[in-house]
Structure formats: structure tokens, C-alpha cells
Amino acid sequence: MFAGSLTKKPVSALFCLILALLLAGCAGDQSSDSGPVYTVKRGDTLYRISRATGTSVKDLARLNNISPPYTIEVGQKLRTNGSSATAKKSSSKSKGKTAAVTPSYTVPKSSWPPVGQRCWIWPASGKVVVPYSLSEGGNKGIDIAAARGTPVYASGAGKVVYVGNQLRGYGNLIMIKHGEDYITAYAHNDTMQVNNGQNVKAGQKIATMGSTGTDSVKLHFQIRYKATAIDPQRYLPAQGGKPKC
Template sequence: MRAGRLNRSPFCLMLCLLAGLLLAGCSGSKSGSDGSYSGATYTVKRGDTLYRISRLTGTSVKDLARLNGISPPYTIEVGQRLKVNGASGSSKKTSSKSTRTAKVTPSSAVPTSSWPPVGQRCWRWPASGKVVLPYSTKDGGNKGIDIAGQRGQPVYAAGAGKVVYVGNQLRGYGNLVMIKHSEDYITAYAHNDKLMVNNGQSVKIGQQIATMGNSDADGVRLHFQIRYRATAIDPLRYLPPQGSKPKC
């Protein structure tokens, strides 16, 4: 997704958002058995993304693209053999662990000064539950938070706005809802079970928009993003303390 104000037509907006989310990656995705990995090369299988391959091999998304001459939007083909950095099984585990425990800090590529001030908008938690994967600043890291829960648990709009996307065309995100809150803000809700809103529908803050599920995820969870001027920012900086109501 390219930076800039999101003031294009809803269709163009949806395409830009989908491309941006694809590049951002979502660590809760699943796609069956792993592709063939020899330690020096990886053979792409159906459902793979560069981010998922990065997690499996311990090679950063940036290095995968560089080693294999892959340019944005980072399209890969089933059966394609990718060079990796030859990480061992133990280093792969270390890579996954370090991603899960990544510090919740702004990305060096996006200075804190460019993020909106806390309290500029009123947000509420989209679901209750433990945050099992925080926002990450790593290359190809999680650009939102993953909240664990129970199947059928309500998912709420984090703010008032207009639904700009409902569907499951983006591989790795399952049943996805996107809400535009202004020219600057959009939120995304992934891995849902049942979707309860339609494209173009106006929603209120706290309105139920879906039920939690595990579509394209290893377990029942909600992947939640806040995007400010097309940049994914850390939701935990802007949400109120969990269990409390927003003071606005």
C-alpha cells in the first residue's frame, strides 16, 4: 500500500488496501502442509506468501526478494524454487519466537512524529480476549494485533464509519471486513466466521460487525489493524485499557 490520503473511489480504495494488507502479512494464516524446504531452497506451494516463507525459513522478506529478484507486489508461483539463507531448523524456531515477542514500538521507517497523537480519535476494543501476537516492526512482521477468543464471539466496530470491504478474496485473511472512519483512518478485521455487515453500510462505534472465527488462521482469533494515511500503526497505543470503555 502506498502512503497518502485514502480519497479514491471505493473500488480503487479496496484494491490498494488489499495489496497493502498482502504485503503487511498476517501471521495467523494457514495453508496446509509446508512446501519443500531443503535448507538452501524452498519450493513454493499453494497458499504461500513471502511472509509465511520468511517465518518457515528464517529468511527475512527483504532478503527473499533480493535473493530471488522479486519486485513488488512480490508475486510468487506454485512450484517456484526460492533461494533462502540456509537457516537450520533451530534458527527457524528462534525466528518465530522472536517475532512473537517483538517489542511494540513504532517502525524506524515511520517516525513516531508522523503517527497521530493518542486521543485524536475515539476507539474501542473490537473484541475481548488475550493479545496473542502484538504489532511488530520487523520486516514482514504483524502490522496489527491478534486477539484470541471463542468461535462465535462478537466482533465490534472499533469506531464509527462506513464499510468499504466485506469478503474473503485476500488469501491469508479469511473473512475480512474493512471500515473507513475518515480520509485518514481505516480499520481491518480478519479471520472472522460470520460477517454481519455489507459494503457501503454505515456502522456505529461498538456495533457488531462479525463473529470471531478461524478462517485462514491456525486458531480462533481476530487480526485487527488501524491504518493512518495508509500506514499500519500500533493499535495498542490507541485503544483504551482492555475491559474499559473509551473516554470520549
């Protein structure tokens, strides 16, 4: 889900792949009389649809006029270059009562990076009110509750690749790229104190906790490894403890 330097094309590909956060968005239904059509299901991303239909992520974005940050909606109809039979087969699998549903992550848990590969620190002080879940549609990060205005810190050193509020349901959102394989995401912020393209240090204050895009004051925090949302608490130290590295 990450490639290369932060030139325009790699950043576009990056957003296609990491924003599995993002099933709600501003794009309307797209349809056409020419070519196969795929209907977006819960848990879909352009990357998953690309694999199911044989259409590249770049072509999906081009055919359907999807621009950054590449949001798609459940029920949206997407034109594809791939086999309509392939897309239909993928869709029908999800409807069977006993059929296995492909989870929304792409790297299996057995291939997650080892603990200690990178040093992560807690992004905020507070209580974890919603833990990470591997279930389809489950929480792909952790929700930390505290008082409004509680400082939000960069969990690791990196480069800010997104600052904005265009992603419905996430409010004021910050994403930081750490090397080639990792992204951290910080949602529902009140104030945001970094800019896109800015380099940040681990522990640097980047925002204050708020309730934008949600109904309570909290931070939704994700660690993504090669586009896969992995369990932050597996890699974070005990609250108040030293990093696991």
C-alpha cells in the same frame, strides 16, 4: 495510502496501498522480455515497489495484470517502467548482512498520530496473544484470542470498504474506512455480518470470531494510518476502560 471519496479509482488506489497485510495471493509470476523486472521480496507492497523502481502503482498493476485486491507474492517477477538499476540496487541492499532493511510501514513512528485524535474501542473481548511488532515481517496488528462466536465490533464509526476471503492467510476479512486517513482490518472471522459499502457505528457488531485462514480461534486486528500499520494498543483504552479521547 488514502485518497478522496470512494469512487472506483480511489478505492483501487486505496487497496494498492493498504494491503501491506497481504504478501500471499492469487497472482502468479509475471515476466517479460521487454522492460526491467523487479522480484518481489518479503515485506514488499506495490507502493514500496513503486518508490524503488520509479513506476507508478497504477502502471505496476497495469503492466502485470494485477487486479483488486492487488495481492503479490514473494518471488513474483514484476515488469516495471523504472530503472532496472534502481530495482537491482534496492534488492541488493536487502541481502547484505549489515544493510538496513526498509521496514514494511511508510510513516515513521515519530510521525504516528497522537493518542486521542480519534476514539477507538476494543473490537472484541479476549486475551492479546500476539502483540504488534515493528520488526520486518512482524505482526502488524494484534491477535485477540477468545471462544468461537465471540462478537467482533467496529472499532470506530466508518464505511465498510472490503468484505471477503480472497486474501490468503487472513480468512474472512473486513476492512472499514474511517475518514480520510484511517482503516481498520478484522481478519479470521467466522461469520461476517456487514456488507461492502455499508456505514457502521462504533461498537456495532460486524462479525463473529473464528479461525478462517489460521489454525486457532482469534481476531487479527489492525489500525492503519495513511497505509501504515500502527500499534492498536497504543490507541485503544485499557480493556474495559473508556476510549483514549
